[in-house]
Amino acid sequence: MPLSNCYALPSYQRDCDSNAQLPVSPQDWLSSKHGIRQRTSGLQKSRGTVKKLLSDHRWQWPKQAIVFLSDLHADGEALLASLVASGGIKRTGDKDYQFKLTAFGKRALFILGGDFFDKGPSNLRVLRVAQQLRKKQAEVKLLAGNHDVRTLIGMRNVGNTNDPKDGHFFVRMGAKSVPFLLEVRENYLTGKNALKGIPSKKTCRNRLLPGERWWQEFPERGKVAMSNSRLKTEMQKIQQKAERFEAICEEAGLSLREAYAAALKWQQLFLSQRGEFYWFYKNMGLTCQRGSFLFLHAGLDDQMAMLLAKKGTKTLNRQFKKQLKGSPSDFYYGPVANTIRTKYRSIDMPLSGKGARHIHESGITAIIHGHRNLHRGQRIALRKNLLHFECDVTLDQGSRKKEGLKGDGAGATIIHPHGYILGISTDFAKIKVFDPRVILAS
Secondary structure, rough: HHHHHOOOOOOOOOOOOOOOOOOOOEEEHHHHOOOOOOOOOOHHHHHHHHHHHHOOOOOOOOOOOEEOOOOOOOOOHHHHHHHHHOEEEEEEEOOOOOEEHHHHHHEEEEEOOOOOOOOOOOOHHHHHHHHHHOOOOOOOEEEEHHHHHHHHEEEEEEOOOOOOOOOOOHHHHHHHHHHHHHHHHHHHHHOOOOOOOOOOHHHHHHOOOOOOHHHHHHHHOOOOOHHHHHHHHHHHHHHHHHHHHHHHHHHHHOOOHHHHHHHHHHHHHHHOOOOOOOHHOOOEOOOEEEEEEEEEEOOOHHHHHHHHHOOOOOHHHHHHHHHHHOOOOHHHOOOHHHHHHHOHHHOOOOOOOHHHHHHOOOOOOOOEEEEOOOOOOOOOOOOOOOEEOOOOOOOOOOHHHHHHOOOOOOEEEEEEEOOOEEEOOOOOOEEEEEEEEEEEHH
């Protein structure tokens, strides 16, 4: 029987204006060098390792189909195209709200895996598209990415610049904050009274950049959370960003008074209960488990693996919510935030074999995540005998142009309750199919 007859492949709508060329025929995930990350081992050896992990651990598949989309990076068109790629929606017109859920979309769980902000054309548009998906009664879960959390912490600490622990978090965003501030200004701060009540340029500078007390006291306080070398690097980074921030604003056509006004407006939009985007952070979690699959933005370390084994995902999400409301320094430099930014580098908190065993004890056989962007569709990485499905397929226009990828980005990872995973991307000619039955029979 042809492989295409064995799986429920998405049926794409073809009459939408888009440069996103989606694959239509399937291919065994592990048959391509782009399907699995290889270092010293070859494709056959890596495939053998996957086969052993499949036979050694019991897999429980979710009861409903799950669509995982990650790293949208301020590109609402990429979100719409990726929802089409998943088979979850059908577009009915050119407007962002002109789409409807398919029968599959009505049954599926959509997990948006973090990094909604930065890089792309519109931070606000991607949120409005996500909200439309929610309004159409789709089941949606939002997970935190490092860009989302960094933006929240930075914007929330505007005016708090003399705090000896947290006064640097706005300027720590550096140049990445400027497009968002510009977007807020253009959408909400127009007209002759736009800057009414905003203080002088000097006062705005003092409320945006770290104050004298921070420079004096942070080096000593930072030693609690960071090694000396990491602390030195952090201080150098903050100094460079503080020195450059005003010039970056001016180059973008944004005055310091406008930047401060836009930051205050951001707080109103996102932190006030009546704000247009208050729903975003209110509904954001750290992780989600369905069957044997753990969904998050980046990865786990030993501390979080142990907590997961002892307390489960509800405790991880509670800790995330609690720490997000507390001291940014305690959160940002600790193990909970490592979960949204680790790339398993030497500078990241480590995941050892012991940590991987804790994860397996939790009933988890695979981690589904984004954060590490790829150019040839989704990929499996083997870390400490744990399967990581890397699902950041470089969706946003800004990254694609910078990294030389052609056409519009679209992609989705679908975990099917019938026991297989589909990896769909505009940058790979086939739909990658991960089917344990096929792998074990080979």
